[in-house]
Amino acid sequence: ILGLEEDGTTIAEAVADPTDLETDVLDRLEREQFSTVLWGCVDRLDGRQPEVIRKRYQGRRSLESIGADYGITREAVSRIERKALQELGKPQYAARLLPFLEIYGMALSGNGSARFQTTWTSSTERAALYEIDWEARQREHLEWLESYRNRRERR
Known part of the structure; x- marks a missing residue:
């Protein structure tokens, strides 16, 4: 390591970068693929379920806020959300999601x-x-x- 400081290079710069670009790219691609499959499944749900799930998990909105959009109670939104999540657990959807x-x-x-x-x-x-x-x-x-x-x- 002699000479590193002489040319302006620090020891930290001489150590290999721990970031693994290939793994980062693969992880990002897998997340994007999972997102595509997940939201595709959500969009196939009935009635207000897709909108409620998207507002709840993509928009990070509260049950009260979503209920205000539809003029329904927090409990009614909770039932819609619960039913949607149960539906996503059924084999037709679970088979698509479990590989991830x-x-x-x-x-x-x-x-x-x-x-x-x-x-x-x-x-x-x-x-x-x-x-x-x-x-x-x-x-x-x-x-x-x-x-x-x-x-x-x-x-």
Whole structure:
């Protein structure tokens, strides 16, 4: 490290940057994909449910404020919200959302002795096995990112 200070470079500048741009990009893409799927599911809900959920979670509005928009009580808005969230938990929507909640989704699904008898693994073990596969998925994502960069450079 001799000579670093002589040319104006500090030791902090010589240390590799801990930010991982590829991971940041992949995380952002995954969040955007999740957002697209989630709000697409919300938009398929009935009646006022999509509007209430969007106002509540995107607009961060209170139940009272949303109720004032519709001329209904806080409790009525709460019932609409609760019904919408229950609807999103149904298989038609949950199947689209659970892939984004890998470990959580795996731990919630397939518990019990019947599942154990057919797979001989608990939900925790299945989740751990899934995470082991994470490195392979990460490599695939990085390869995709590299091919994307190469295509952009050729333009």
